[in-house]
Amino acid sequence: MAKTKKTVLVVGNFDVLHPGHIRLLKFAKECGDHLIVAVNEDDNMSVKSRISERHRLEMVQSLECVDEAFLNEADSVTLINQYQPYAVVKGKEYEEKDNPELDALKSYGGKLIFGSGEFETNAEQFIRRTPSIGKNFDYSEAKRYASRHSITLESVLEAFDSIKQLNVLVIGEVIVDEYVQGSAVGLSQEDPTIVMTPNKTDTFLGGAAITAGHIKAIGANEVSLISVLGEDSAADYVTQHIDKYNLSEHLLVDNSRPTPLKTRYRAGNKTLLRVNQVRQHKISKELQNTIIDIVKSKVSSLDLLVFSDFNYGLLPQSLVDAITLLCHEHSVKVVADSQTSSQVGDISRYKGMDLITPTEREVRVALNNPDDGLVILAQKLARKSGAKNIVITLAEEGILIHLPNKDFSNWENDNLSAVNKHAVDPAGAGDCFLAASSLVIAANKMPWLAYYLGSIAAACQVGAVGNTPLDFNVLKKAVIDSFE
Known part of the structure; x- marks a missing residue:
């Protein structure tokens, strides 16, 4: 007896196709054999889309997991009665809401399944793509993004001019990054360990230092840096090399803490191992008071303050709150990045920021939420943190942009794919994105332009x-190339 094909139906607007949509549709396809996607027509949407219905349909059709897609003018119940699918799939956020599809499905034994897909999934691989434009950069999505947000070359060049007037203060951990480059010889015969022969070591200033360095290099007028170092060879390296970044630095000393040192062992373009030499206890009250005094001496002339937090104890909550209050009292824009990779952090503890740029994992850690899709995650983070702008960075998948309204009851989203699909070293992408984006926001330009420039800056960096x-x-x- 022939097996009956299990048809799965998904209905949605797919306003700006982002990785959350792709994961949902991949999950839906895994629930059956044949995935049908009904893309709502413009007239069937409660909120007008920036994207034409034809382009929204084409983007859904470009996904390998989608077997059939069409423009839809009907409601979900009508479609269920017409197609009688084995299952209808909806996002996890609909599970506790009223779902009119349920009765229609029950009438013939159909299923209503909720899920948002696995967040570890690399959504990029499920898109049927044409060859990249140029050797490394693919500007195709960036061009469409610029078009729908009325971003022109003239507006970006004007932003560059405005950035030249800005004074910026960066606070956070300076990290010394070592890259030990070598050749992978093979596996050890004694145990399953990769053996490599090092032949070159490169050392760079990272962490808050590179964030400040990017901000100065992009064109800010004056950039100051506050950090805390240990008494060790890594601290010596910092003090010997920080001058080339053209910063006004305030490097305090705490002999109970080593200067953060991260060593990456690489073979070819791959990192085999990273060793972190750090300590995570909080800095003393005395050092906290010194930092506050430095901020007080500068805040009246600042346009932007950046928290570059690697969660090694330099920015305890009381210090963050005191500095944030000072900035708000002086109408200084405040942005934050709180990295949670090998350490534990919470981006939501940065309240009332003008911009936060967490990774997806950092959002899920902050909210203790492994289930919801990207947009719902972003909105929950906006409510918890009070952030005016949120960008969830998704590595090679690009960024998800979330702009809540003033009372966080509504929002607008967009997605911008990674411009550089062939990153040699992705380690500095987030720092560079934050630097460029925050400068544009501090210059009082529209956020859409900020993330456009930030994405291109990150593409250059990696x-x-x-x-x-x-x-x-x-x-x-x-x-300039992106507009040609």
Whole structure:
């Protein structure tokens, strides 16, 4: 007897196709054999889309997991009666809501399944793509993004001019990054360990130092840096090399803490192992008071303050709150990045920020939420943190942009794919994105433009090993190329 094909139906607007949509549709396909997607027509949407119905349909059709897609003018119950699918799949956020599809499905034994897909999934691989434009950069999605947000070359160049007037203060851990480059010889005969022969070691200033370095290199007027170092060889390296970043630095000393040192062992373009030499206890009250005094001496002349938090104890909550209050009292824009990779952090503890740029994992850790889709995650983070702008960075998948309204009851989203699909070293992408985006926001330009420039800056940064300040001329050329 022939097996009956299990048809799965998904209905949605797919306003701006982002990785959350792709994961949902991949999950839906795994629930059956044949995936049908009904893309609502413009007239069947409660909120007008920035994207034409034809383009929304084409984007859904470009997904390998979608077997059939069409423009839809009917409601879900009508479609269920017409197609009688084995299952209808909806996002996890609908599980506790009223679902009119349920009765229609029960009438013939159909299923209503809720899920948002696995967040570890790399959604990029499920898109049927045409060859990249140029050797490394693919501007195709960036061009469409610029078009729907009325971003022009002139508006970006104007933003560059405005950035030149800004004074910025960066606070956070300075990290010394070592790259030990070598050749992978093979597996050890004694135990299953990769053996490599090192032949070159490169050292860079990372963490808050590189964030400040990017901000200065992109064109800010004056950039100050506050950090705490240990008494060790890594601290010596920092003090000997920080001058080349053209910063006004305030490097305090705590001999109970080592200067953070991260060593990456690489073979070819792959990192085999990373060793972190750090300590995570909080800095003393005395050092906290010193930092507050430095901020007080500068805040009246600042346009932007950046928290570059790697969660090694330099930014305890009381210090963050005191500095944030000072900035709000002086109308200084405040942005934050709180990295949670090998350490534990909580981006939501940064309240009332003008911009936060967490990774997806950092959002899920902050909310203790492994289930919800990306948009719902972003909105829950907005409510918890009070952030005016949220960008969830998704590595090679690009970024999900979330703009809540003033009372966080509504929002607008967009997605911008990674411009550089062939990253040599992704380590500095987030720092560079934060630097460029926050400068545009501090210059009071529209957030959409900020994330456009940030994405191109990140694409330039990941093209070489090591996190060094982005050359402004490289960034400007990449921006010009993106409009050709």
